[in-house]
Amino acid sequence: MAAKGREGHLERTAGEPRDADLHEVRLGRIDQVNERVRLFRLDLVSGPAKFLPGQWLDTYIPGVAKAGGFTITSAPSAALANPEPYLELAVQESPDNEPAAWLWRPVDEILGETLRVRVGGKFVFPPGDGVPNKVVFVAGGVGVNPLISMLSYIAEGHGRGVGDVRFLYASKLPRNGKLLDIVFLDRITGLFGEGKVKGEVKLYVTAAGDAVSQGTTSINGAQVQVQPRRLTLADVEAAIGEHRQDQGTVVYVCGPPTMTDELVEKLGPVMDPRRVLTERWW
Incomplete structure (x- = not known):
């Protein structure tokens, strides 16, 4: 960033x-x-x-x-x-x-x-208390940058014990209209598609008009759910699922100030705030 x-x-x-x-x-x-x-x-x-x-x-x-x-x-x-x-x-x-x-x-x-x-910097994986069982990554725009390093680290086998990774990625559609030109989407889907990371990828894309269709598409062997809208708190809660009180679940949030501040604040009552980690560069 x-x-x-x-x-x-x-x-x-x-x-x-x-x-x-x-x-x-x-x-x-x-x-x-x-x-x-x-x-x-x-x-x-x-x-x-x-x-x-x-x-x-x-x-x-x-x-x-x-x-x-x-x-x-x-x-x-x-x-x-x-x-x-x-x-x-x-x-x-x-x-x-x-x-x-x-x-x-x-x-x-x-x-x-x-x-x-x-x-x-101190926004790192794994968190200070050890490797979690479940990780929810929430990226907005270039907020994906620290999270792709963390995901790659997990994919190399250093995150043994991480059995479930949910990657929620909100981004603008590039001007050329190509999803794969969204920064690091190719790398993210490749790691999931090759089975190096277990879990799911969800993409929230904003674009002019009807440039993006809702649905599931295969990218590099990974099944990616595409939503032509902004990411919401409900999306993050759904990714956390029933594990919100589980100390083995951690959420990493990194993105634009408005998005990050809002999600971190609203996740406070949902799960232990110590399990919601964020990077702020403003």
Whole structure:
């Protein structure tokens, strides 16, 4: 998630845990996911690096006074890979955010540039009291970023004990009208379709006119329920099901401020608030 608002990322996250070490990374690859999001592969020049799924990077860019804050979207294993360890970021276009604007410069101007990064944040999987039995991920827009790292971590087998994952994803439809150009939908459905994660995927898509039809569609072998509307509290409650008082169930919520604040507040009476975890970057 890119840092926004009057305060800089470092000021707003001053109370968050962060590593002491800075790592040098090189912009090794840049992919345009859709008109709003770019995907960056940061090859580790000094590393490998360790992080927990859900954490972010203080990102220091040459010539930019303030550090940016962007969530790591790759699994922790990628940063330990041999011989090519890397970190991945998905950054939404944001002209008023100087670090994000730099990353949205023409690709040939920035590819190969060296940055410095530092790991931080406490919105992580697994939660502090151990691996849950059931996980409900609730993503809104680029709020999917920390959750895809967590899902990938579970899919690699590190979340042994997680028997049920519900992934609720609310997003705008890209201008080209292609569902698969919704950021990380291809990756999410692939993990479910290959059987690496057990559970279900539900997609809530807003678009102009009748661009999206309600129904169930197969994507990468996963059966995805598509709803042409906004995600609601009732959708989250249905995903939690009868396990709302079960201490083995945890809900992760990450998305735009209005959506996140509303869901977290309303989930308070529904289940133990300590089992509803969220990331706020505003």
